[in-house]
Amino acid sequence: MTDTSKLIEGRTGQWEIVLGLEVHAQVASNAKLFSGAAVGFGAGPNQQVSLVDAAMPGMLPVINRHCVEQAVKTGLGLKAQINLRSLFDRKNYFYPDLPQGYQISQFKDPIVGEGEVIVERDDGTTFTVGIERLHLEQDAGKSLHDQDPNATYVDLNRAGTALMEIVSRPDMRSSEEAAAYVKKLRTILVYLGTCDGDMEKGNLRADVNVSVRRPGAELGTRCEIKNVNSYRYIQQAIEYEARRQVEILEDGGKITQETRLFDPTRVETRSMRSKEEAHDYRYFPDPDLLPLELDPAWVKSIDASLPELPDAKKARLQSQYGLTAYDAGVLIIEQARADFFEAAAAGRDAKLTANWVTNDLAARLAAAGQSITESPISPGEIAELVALIEEGVISSRIAKDVFERMWAGEGRPRAIVKAQGLQQVSDTGALEAIIDSLIAANPGQAESVREKPQAIGWFVGQVMKATGGKANPGTVNALLKARLGL
Ligand code: MN
Numbered sequence: 001m002t003d004t005s006k007l008i009e010g011r012t013g014q015w016e017i018v019l020g021l022e023v024h025a026q027v028a029s030n031a032k033l034f035s036g037a038a039v040g041f042g043a044g045p046n047q048q049v050s051l052v053d054a055a056m057p058g059m060l061p062v063i064n065r066h067c068v069e070q071a072v073k074t075g076l077g078l079k080a081q082i083n084l085r086s087l088f089d090r091k092n093y094f095y096p097d098l099p100q101g102y103q104i105s106q107f108k109d110p111i112v113g114e115g116e117v118i119v120e121r122d123d124g125t126t127f128t129v130g131i132e133r134l135h136l137e138q139d140a141g142k143s144l145h146d147q148d149p150n151a152t153y154v155d156l157n158r159a160g161t162a163l164m165e166i167v168s169r170p171d172m173r174s175s176e177e178a179a180a181y182v183k184k185l186r187t188i189l190v191y192l193g194t195c196d197g198d199m200e201k202g203n204l205r206a207d208v209n210v211s212v213r214r215p216g217a218e219l220g221t222r223c224e225i226k227n228v229n230s231y232r233y234i235q236q237a238i239e240y241e242a243r244r245q246v247e248i249l250e251d252g253g254k255i256t257q258e259t260r261l262f263d264p265t266r267v268e269t270r271s272m273r274s275k276e277e278a279h280d281y282r283y284f285p286d287p288d289l290l291p292l293e294l295d296p297a298w299v300k301s302i303d304a305s306l307p308e309l310p311d312a313k314k315a316r317l318q319s320q321y322g323l324t325a326y327d328a329g330v331l332i333i334e335q336a337r338a339d340f341f342e343a344a345a346a347g348r349d350a351k352l353t354a355n356w357v358t359n360d361l362a363a364r365l366a367a368a369g370q371s372i373t374e375s376p377i378s379p380g381e382i383a384e385l386v387a388l389i390e391e392g393v394i395s396s397r398i399a400k401d402v403f404e405r406m407w408a409g410e411g412r413p414r415a416i417v418k419a420q421g422l423q424q425v426s427d428t429g430a431l432e433a434i435i436d437s438l439i440a441a442n443p444g445q446a447e448s449v450r451e452k453p454q455a456i457g458w459f460v461g462q463v464m465k466a467t468g469g470k471a472n473p474g475t476v477n478a479l480l481k482a483r484l485g486l
Helices: 065-077 175-192 231-250 296-304 310-321 325-332 335-345 350-368 379-390 396-407 413-420 428-441 443-451 453-466 473-484
Strands: 008-010 013-026 089-092 102-105 115-120 126-138 142-144 153-155 162-168 204-213 223-228 258-263 268-274
Touching: 008 231, 013 175, 013 231, 065 126, 065 162, 065 175, 065 296, 102 126, 115 175, 175 204, 175 231, 175 310, 204 231, 223 231, 223 268, 231 258, 231 268, 310 325, 310 335, 310 350, 325 335, 325 350, 335 350, 335 379, 350 379, 350 396, 379 396, 379 413, 396 413, 428 443, 428 453, 428 473, 443 453, 443 473, 453 473
Parallel strands: 223 258
Antiparallel strands: 008 013, 013 162, 013 204, 089 102, 115 126, 126 162, 142 153, 204 223, 258 268
């Protein structure tokens, strides 16, 4: 079902956005796809270039087995068809950062065929994005235009690095869905260990195909926005591009199929080249490379070695700990966060533990710009805090104060509670005395509570105030009811 709230309201009626993505993910590997040169971030220009990468005459490519394994692993993680026979083709074009004059890619016969990704929306509901294919290809080098006013330099460190191009079906209907899809895809790749998913370093970047149509009509003409490398830019590029297309169509114009660039500074897309100017790549099978034949037993062994993936982990967290789909979905976004939760939740109230991990701790870490692996508070300390609440030693409100002290490095929660005298007052005698004097001092309030028992909250609040928030709310409620004769 189309979520009607996501339709664009035009002057002449409503429009639906149709989105398909081509994601380029750099394969996590120490060496390049067809050479032994190192892959890494931060090396000086042209320090990671072999004779193959520089396309010296007579150099021959040799396929990197590890990169093939990573592609197969990714295909299995996307519940996709693994093609036991695939081909490498030459995609011919001239560009200064491409010394070979062609990119080795896979055209007709990719290593991975159809699969699917289940994506969570913010409200906890899910939708499915079809995967059309995944193929292996080389990355190009990089032209440097800012080194000299009169010359362009070239850095070939990236040339020949292995990429997985993951092509989706046009199954997304809003910029939020597109961003959520890339997020989920990234999570799966990081769990698999096949891509480190660092978008800032360009290790994961998306080409976004955008078209608009009247709801339920045939697909419209699409434009492709190249190389968008953050969730925010993906959303901004789509919003701008869809509006642009609607305006053209509503003015009676036609969309020209073309490649566009997103300018994050001006938050707009600009034409790069139209279909007429599009390259004719003259694909043909690379004569230097044999067809890639995979042993079914090898594929099976890779399948058997896959880690627990996000969807399976989410289902398990729900069934094993009784968490909601929403809580489990938030925990599995990062493997380390789910691990942290499981370490803290052992033997504790899981729902309560999940709340501390996904709310208070997550907010504190985000504000400090730290990841959960850098958390100054350990899973054991969160478990101890939850235990104190479960045992009735502290209330949830006091727990917030204890948490702040834990964050500030004041020690373990039990020690903090002891040192600060934060234990709940469950001593009935002391509480009864406070309650009796409150009732005596406020006969009007007491009368209205007898008529309207929901109003008891006022008295609970007063008792809390009198005890500095340390009274056990359950005990207070029970005592109040008894004393007011409810
Ligand atoms: Mn590509």
